[in-house]
Amino acid sequence: MKRRLAVVLLATSLGSTSQVRAAIGPERAGADARTFLSGSAARFCSAPPSRLGPDALRLCPLADVAGCEPLARACAAAAAAPPEVSNKSGNFDWVAAIFGRFARAALWLMFGGLAAFAIALAIAAFRRARTDRALADARPQASAASVAGPAAAADADEPDAARLLGRAEALREAGRHEHALYIFLQAALAALDARRAIRLASGRTYGEYVRECREPSAREPLRELVREVDRVKFGGAAATSVASGLAAERAGRLVRAAATLAALTLALAACGSHERPRRTASEPAGTEVLEELLSRQGVTAGPLVGSLARLPMPSPGADADRAVLVDLERTPIDGPTALHLMEWAREGGVLVLLGRTDLWPAALGATSAASASLEVNTSMEVARDGDDEPSDADEPRASSVRYAGRLAAPAALSMDCGPFAASSPDENTLAWTGDGVAFASFCAVGAGAVLGVASDDLFTNIGLMHPGNAEVAFAIVARSHASDVRIAQPMDGIAPPSSPVASLARAGLGVGMWHALAASFLLFWAAGVRLSRAAEAQQTPRRAFVEHVEATGFLYARAGASGHALTAFARFAVERLRAAMPRAASGPVAFLAQRSGTPFEECDRICAAATNPPNPMATAAENLAELRRLTALYVRAMRRAAP
Amino acid sequence: MARAVVGQQELLVGACVALVAGGHVLVEGAPGLGKTLVARALAAVSGCAFKRIQFTPDLMPSDITGSSVFDRQTSELRFVAGPVFTQMLLADEINRAPAKTQSALLEAMQDRTVTEGGTSRALPEPFVVIATQNPVESQGTYPLPEAQLDRFLLKLTVGDPPREQEHAIVKNQLLGFDPGKLELSAVTTPAELLEMQQHARSVRMDDAIIAYLVELVRRTRDDRAIELGASPRASLALMRAAQVVAASDGRDFVTPDDVQPMAAAVLRHRIMLHPDAQLQGISADDRIAEIVRVVAVPRAQG
Numbered sequence: 001m002k003r004r005l006a007v008v009l010l011a012t013s014l015g016s017t018s019q020v021r022a023a024i025g026p027e028r029a030g031a032d033a034r035t036f037l038s039g040s041a042a043r044f045c046s047a048p049p050s051r052l053g054p055d056a057l058r059l060c061p062l063a064d065v066a067g068c069e070p071l072a073r074a075c076a077a078a079a080a081a082p083p084e085v086s087n088k089s090g091n092f093d094w095v096a097a098i099f100g101r102f103a104r105a106a107l108w109l110m111f112g113g114l115a116a117f118a119i120a121l122a123i124a125a126f127r128r129a130r131t132d133r134a135l136a137d138a139r140p141q142a143s144a145a146s147v148a149g150p151a152a153a154a155d156a157d158e159p160d161a162a163r164l165l166g167r168a169e170a171l172r173e174a175g176r177h178e179h180a181l182y183i184f185l186q187a188a189l190a191a192l193d194a195r196r197a198i199r200l201a202s203g204r205t206y207g208e209y210v211r212e213c214r215e216p217s218a219r220e221p222l223r224e225l226v227r228e229v230d231r232v233k234f235g236g237a238a239a240t241s242v243a244s245g246l247a248a249e250r251a252g253r254l255v256r257a258a259a260t261l262a263a264l265t266l267a268l269a270a271c272g273s274h275e276r277p278r279r280t281a282s283e284p285a286g287t288e289v290l291e292e293l294l295s296r297q298g299v300t301a302g303p304l305v306g307s308l309a310r311l312p313m314p315s316p317g318a319d320a321d322r323a324v325l326v327d328l329e330r331t332p333i334d335g336p337t338a339l340h341l342m343e344w345a346r347e348g349g350v351l352v353l354l355g356r357t358d359l360w361p362a363a364l365g366a367t368s369a370a371s372a373s374l375e376v377n378t379s380m381e382v383a384r385d386g387d388d389e390p391s392d393a394d395e396p397r398a399s400s401v402r403y404a405g406r407l408a409a410p411a412a413l414s415m416d417c418g419p420f421a422a423s424s425p426d427e428n429t430l431a432w433t434g435d436g437v438a439f440a441s442f443c444a445v446g447a448g449a450v451l452g453v454a455s456d457d458l459f460t461n462i463g464l465m466h467p468g469n470a471e472v473a474f475a476i477v478a479r480s481h482a483s484d485v486r487i488a489q490p491m492d493g494i495a496p497p498s499s500p501v502a503s504l505a506r507a508g509l510g511v512g513m514w515h516a517l518a519a520s521f522l523l524f525w526a527a528g529v530r531l532s533r534a535a536e537a538q539q540t541p542r543r544a545f546v547e548h549v550e551a552t553g554f555l556y557a558r559a560g561a562s563g564h565a566l567t568a569f570a571r572f573a574v575e576r577l578r579a580a581m582p583r584a585a586s587g588p589v590a591f592l593a594q595r596s597g598t599p600f601e602e603c604d605r606i607c608a609a610a611t612n613p614p615n616p617m618a619t620a621a622e623n624l625a626e627l628r629r630l631t632a633l634y635v636r637a638m639r640r641a642a643p
Numbered sequence: 644m645a646r647a648v649v650g651q652q653e654l655l656v657g658a659c660v661a662l663v664a665g666g667h668v669l670v671e672g673a674p675g676l677g678k679t680l681v682a683r684a685l686a687a688v689s690g691c692a693f694k695r696i697q698f699t700p701d702l703m704p705s706d707i708t709g710s711s712v713f714d715r716q717t718s719e720l721r722f723v724a725g726p727v728f729t730q731m732l733l734a735d736e737i738n739r740a741p742a743k744t745q746s747a748l749l750e751a752m753q754d755r756t757v758t759e760g761g762t763s764r765a766l767p768e769p770f771v772v773i774a775t776q777n778p779v780e781s782q783g784t785y786p787l788p789e790a791q792l793d794r795f796l797l798k799l800t801v802g803d804p805p806r807e808q809e810h811a812i813v814k815n816q817l818l819g820f821d822p823g824k825l826e827l828s829a830v831t832t833p834a835e836l837l838e839m840q841q842h843a844r845s846v847r848m849d850d851a852i853i854a855y856l857v858e859l860v861r862r863t864r865d866d867r868a869i870e871l872g873a874s875p876r877a878s879l880a881l882m883r884a885a886q887v888v889a890a891s892d893g894r895d896f897v898t899p900d901d902v903q904p905m906a907a908a909v910l911r912h913r914i915m916l917h918p919d920a921q922l923q924g925i926s927a928d929d930r931i932a933e934i935v936r937v938v939a940v941p942r943a944q945g
Contacts, residue, residue, distance in 0.1 A: 202939040207900030233943040234849040237898035306713035 024297050026380065027402055029474035030467075032296045036289055037067045037465050043282040044461050048074045055285035055329070059457060061408040062466045063284070066119030071284060071462065099293075108512060115516035116523065123527045130531075161191035161255045167558035172248060178232055178239035184251035185229045188222060191255040206230065221250040276306035284462040287327065287487050293470060294477075294485055304486040309337040309495035314348040314448070323482035326493070327456045328355035333493035338362070340495075350480045357413050364415055364443065366452055371472035373434030376405045376458070378475045393583055405472035407433075408463070417443035430476050440476045562623035563614025569627060570610030573634045580638065595637035606630050648681055649815065650808035657799040657908055658685050658773065663890070664883040665840045666796020667772040668754050669737075669787075669912060674777060676734040677799045682773040689836060690829030691730035692768065698740035704747035708757045722759060727751050730767050730833055734774040737783045745791055747773065752794040769836050773929045789871070789915070796880050797905075798912035837892075846886040849895040851941035856881045856902050862934045863910060868920035869930060873913040881909045899940045 036042055045068035049056070052074055060075035168183035189209060192198045197215040206226040213219045225247055231237045281288035303322060306309075308331075310325065321361035326333070326341075333341065338361035345351045357366040377400040412433050428442035430451070440453040457463045458473040476483070497503035504513045556565035574588045581591035593603040609615075610630050614623075648655060654670065658681055661668040670678045679695075696707060709725030726732065726911035727748070737745060750756060755770050756763045774795070776787070792798075804812065831839075857878050864872030882897075884905040889897040911927045920930075 044862070133935075185943060201936075203936040205899040205903060205940050207898070228941045230894075230898045234847075234898050234941075235894070236847060613733070633926060 017390065021588040024294075024299060024474055025480040026401075026471035026475040026478070027382075028297060029148040029293050029464075031468040032293045033289070033464050033470035036292060037065070039282060041292070042461075044284040045071050045465065047282070047283060048281065050074075052078050053283075053285070055460075056283065056462075059284050059408045059460055059462050062406065062457065062462050062469070065465050066464075066465070068462065068465060069561070075437070110514055111509070112516065112519065115519060119520050123523065127527075127531060135297075161187045161194060164190055165251060165255050168251065169248065172241075172244045173240075177241055177244040180244045181229055181232055181239050181247050184247040185225050185245070187227055188251040188254040203301045218254055220295070221253055225250045225254075242245075248304055264362075281461045284460065285330070286461045287330075287459065289461040289464045290459050290473075291370060291487060293444065293464065293474070297474075299416075299482065300484040302486060304488045304492055306492070307494070307496050308333060308336070308341045308488055308492045311340065311344050311349070313344060321481060321483040323350040323352055323451075323477075323480040323485050324488060325352040325459075325485055326354065326360035326488040327459065328353060328493075329456050330355075330490050331488045331597045332359060333361070334495055336495040337493050342445070345448040345450050348447035348452065349454070350449050350482055351475065352451045352453070352480055352485075354453045354459055356411075357415075357452075357454065360452065363450065364417060364450060366413055366415040368454065369414045369437045371410045371435055371437040371439075372405045373431040373437075374410055375434030376407055376431055376439050376472055377434065378403050378431035378440070378472050380475045403459055403468060403475050405469040406466055407455055411457070412437035412439055413441065413454040414438060415441045415443060415450060415452050417445065417450070430479055431472060442479055450478070451476070520611060560566070560620065561614075562620040562627070563616070563618060566610050566623045566627045566630070567612075567642035570607065570630060573630060574607070574611065577634070577637065590632055592637050596633045599631055606633065648677055648684055649802045649811045651681060651801060652678055652800055652909075654678070654681050654799050657797050660838065660887045660891075661773075661796050661907070662689060662769070662771055663839050663843050664796055664887045665769060665771070666880065666883065667774070667794060669792070669795040669798040670773060670775045670801060671778050671798060672775070672801025676803070677821050678775045679733060680736060680777075682731070685730040685773070686733075687827040688830050689731070690832045691771070692767065692833075693731045693733070693838070694726040694729040695733040696726050696736060697735045698737050698744070700741060701746045702740045704744050705759075707744065707747045708751070708759055709766040711760050720760070722762070722764070724764075725757075727757060728764075728766060730769055731770070732770075732772045734772055735775040738776040738787060745785065745787060749791055749794065752791075754772070754876055767833075769833055769840065792912045793874060793876055795850060795912060796884065799908055800816055800911075801937075814844075843890045846889050846894070848882060848886065849896065849941075852885070852897050852899065852902065853882070855899060855938070855941050856885065857908055858938050859902070859934060860874055860910070862938060863914050863931070866930055866934065868917050868925055869914050869927075870917045871915035873910050877910055879915045881905060883885055884898045884909055887914070903935055903940075906935050907911060 037045060040046070040097055044056075045065070052060075057075070057078055060072075062574060063072040063075050064073075120604070133277050153539065164183055164187035168180045168187055169176075171180035171183060185206070189198065189200060192209070192213060192215070193200045195215070197632050198209045198212050199212075200209075206229070210219060210223045210226055218425040228243050228247055232239045232243070281292075289596040291301045291303075308324070308326065314322065324341075324344075341351055342363050353360055353364075357368045360366045379400050382399060382401045385451070410433065415438070427439070428444075430442055431438075431440040431453075433439050439455075440451070443450045443452070453459075453476060458469045458476075463472060464470045468492055497506055504510060552568065553565060556562060556568075577588040581588060585591045585594075589607050590600060591600070593600040593608070606626065606629055609626055618626075653676075656669055658670075662685065667790055670681075672678055674822040682695075683693065696702070704808060705725065707725050707727050709723050709728065711720040711722050714721040734748065737748075751770070752764060757766065757767070758764075772795075777784075803809075848890075860873045860875070860878045860881065862872075862876075863869050866872070881902065885897045885901040888905060889895075892901070907928055910931050911921045914927050914930070916925065916927055916930070
């Protein structure tokens, strides 16, 4: 009697009994696990890594499986010689610290150098673009367009070689051999361009196409075709039916080569995609076995593509049987991701969470519970074998089957499903530990569900190999109703940065980024100054003499020689007045009096006092007052003397 | 010629094109790159009479064209022809002579006549001037005036030979090659050259090709990096050069492939770059290459 297991979901949590849409069968999972273990793909058992990682070490208690002796030996060896946390380098910590500082400085330098290099490139590109824009002839010439004519447009508008070939054939049959000839050439060029054997450009000649053609076999027919077209187009020769026939044959050969190549590529692709390459599992804590067993049950299983934080919201009806499995021990999630996952579940997604409850989204209200048992139990109602004629109509058609597995370490949970709970979690316990504490629970969340498991032990490669574990794991997964299970990868739990700036800031390069921005600004500013149009140099006032006078004044002031300062300035003033006065002027004093509008006697007195040797009896205040008077006169006179 | 000259394909081809097109060639390159050797070899294989003038600062126009001297016996002025009366003239280091002497070649190059004492005398046919100049030296040189530059059909630049070619040059000398004694036999005659020139002029040029080459030349006048673009004489020169290239390929019609390779040689000495462009290191060849790249090539349209 043929037996067929039909898994029936005890969906008491949903208030109704419904059949599991994906044919997930715990019994079959167990059988598949045993088959997998006996095959060569279970390399984590037969050839485990020489140094087991912490996750693998955590699962070592499950390695006591027949067929997994190498792993058990590796676990024993690791337990006998625990990894040394060497403290030998303690004496050289200061060396490490110094090198660390150097390394950090070198990293910053490298980053700065890279930034500067990129900026330099940008500046060079900017300059080049500016030069090109200034120098290039931006005005398209109408005559050039007329020279190129519709042919250039045809190159761009009709890239379909097969269509061009058909059009050329039609023209040839209509007796328009010249036009047919031209279109044959266009078809051949389009085909070669599509195959990237040539690159069409308006400034390239047919000869260039022939010379640059990367398909040696196509070069000769193309050369002949071009020769014939040139003979007709530029040589004024008449296009004959023979010529167009030869062109048709050559162009056809060139175009069909593309089709053949495409067909060959498709065939190779089809051959290559015949069967999915069998995956091998080499890491005891991996999830390859889970994927494989799910696939063998007809469930679409594979790694999640993209971040959990960008998981698209389930569309009603379309994603109803899709579940996402997140092993929080391997895939820690951050706050935004947790929020998005809960929103995703509420919108109709089915989320399967594995691992310690402290890693779960807080909104689920999951806490770890005390349990000392390694045993884990679950039960499912499984349909009885499908006899054609039921013997007794009153006999129940499904029977409850109990499965038992073993954990590497005790784990239990308590989940109240938080504010999202649509039903009491106590009624939704899916699996229990040996001491009766919940191990896996189910929460109806909005339109979706969250299925929480206190430990990922059962779902790891080695965990699934342990007798009974695959059955328990698949009995739990069966509650997800999923026919498409996507498994999150270790890096999927971190929300991708919203921008490159956020990415840099998250990588701890925020300060460096600001430094680079500042450097960029400075570099752009410097380059901009250099690139700016040369401006007319402004006439700056001559400062040298003024500075000299000021310096001399300070010297006299420090020396307390105000008399000498007065005398020096008076000599200077007289000399300048002499230079400025007209020939008819009787002298600088008269000139000063006339120009400054001051009585001659007054000017004479001031000049005499100034030009005579310093009066040792005069105080500094008197000398300075005299100097100011002379200066005022001088300035007034020179202003009026100026043209 | 390949027996005498190693490499320098562009120079050889350009010189041959100019010879068949009946134009003159200006060769620019550093000393010792074989410019003179190419000219002599070309003269030898073409069967043309060859003369060479070494241009110097004290060279006088009459040293080129010739002059009338008093003949005591006949008591008349007798014209003594200068070295310009030849079929192939090598004007070596032409920029070392002052403008007045350089201009003595103007009439000879354009009209193929020499006027002296009010009498014009025709030069022998064919008449080709191959002038050389050194781009490096500036002391004691006189740049050619634009009017004279325009008379040259092509300006060819000579670069350093690749390592293999230089190796072959040295090895040839060791094996007894003497550049002073070219043992080359003529493969044609001046009369045949004239026939070739006639044939080249008869090569068909489609209107689309004419429009294309005119567009190439006109673009040099609109280019902002070019202060002074090429004259219509450049269009004529480009047409003649393309005709020769087409004929040398055995065709009796010109295609865009015949025009493009000659564009640089025809145009590079006919354009004057803007000072800003020169300061930015842009060369005439760069701009010409860009123009050739952007101007749409005439195509067969269906």
